[in-house]
Amino acid sequence: MTDAPIYLERHDRHATLILNRPTRRNALNAAMWAALPDLxxxxxxxxxxxxxxxxGAGESFTAGADISEFETVYATPQSALAGTRAIAAGLDALAHFPKPTLAVIRGACVGGGCGLALSCDLRFAASDGRFGITPAKLGLAYTLNDTKRLIDAVGVSAAKDLLYSARLVDAEEALQIGLINRCFEPDQLDREVAAYLDLMLSRSTGSARAIKRVIHLIRAGVDCDTDETRQLFLDSFQSDDFQEGYRAFLDKRAPDFSGSG
Structure with a gap:
């Protein structure tokens, strides 16, 4: 255990990034944003x-930015620029993380917390989850990168609804509009996440990296193959994972990708 407000917990073949301010519903302060890229x-x-x-530790994913810091973080144009850049660096680092990412959501997932979840590849939530993106409640704008990630998940119409109204939606509606991928009863969430994690860990890490890179390029506007994407495809045929995968197929057994990194 640690008292750090955000930390990385390593397991056998995966890690968990834990938001660790449960008494503040894991509100994201400046120290957490600053630590995120290095973690x-x-x-x-x-x-x-x-x-x-x-x-998040406790009963919430995160209630969003720590508003108690706003008076100092946004006191001057210079401090506001520094704070905004730190948040963007953290969110972009998570969005560009090269391996699969999965947000496990309970309770509040609001504001910057929802932006953090949208920077993950997948979002699994308990049915008690509450979601919202609330700059319109504070008289603030929303960055282009964050808005694009929201639109990529829910589409333009639903994004406008969430941003203009700044309303909170429950997990059922979040699932319907594509804000989350799966929804489970609170006492089932950890078991379902563990089962899906086992499934991901049984697949090729090399495949996941290449697939994630191609998806990122498509979301960035690339609409036809490039030298990079062609090479990713060709390189996969020379990989140890492909050798294991096709031999396992011929042998009618499950492939063992445990050695891939």
């Missing part, structure tokens, strides 16, 4: 880590 870099360069979970 993610540590996980990205550790070949033992194949999947990253992101979750």
């Amino acid at each position: 993610l870099d540590t996980a990205a360069t550790d070949n033992r880590i194949k999947v990253l979970l992101v979750r």
Whole structure:
């Protein structure tokens, strides 16, 4: 255990990024945003880590930005720029993390917390989850990168609804509009996440990296193959994972990708 407000917990073949301010519903303060890129870099360069979970300690994912810091963080244009850049660096680092990421959501997932969840590849939530993106309640704008991630998940119409109204939606509606991928009863969430994690860990890490890179390029506007995407495809045929995968297929057994990093 640690008292750090955000930390990385390593397991056998995956890691969990834990938001650790449960008495404040894991509100994201400046120290947490500042720490996020280095923690993610540590996980990205550790070949033992194949999947990253992101979750909050206690009963909430995160209630969003720590508004108690706003008076100092946004006191001047210079401090506001520095604070905004730190948040963007954290969210972008998570969005560009090279391995699969899964947000595990209970309770509040609001504001910057929803932005954090949208920076993950997948979002599994308990049915008690509450979601909202609330700059319109504070007289604030919303960044282009964050808005694009929201639109990519729910579409333009639903994004406008969420942003203009700043309303909270329950987990059922979040599932319907594509804000989350799966919804489970609170006492089933951890078991379902563990089962899905086992499924991801049984697949090729090399495949996941290449697939994630191609998806990122498509979301960035690339609409036809490039030299990079062609090479990713060709390189996969030379990989140890492909050798294992096709031999397992011929042998009619499950492939063992445990050695891939």
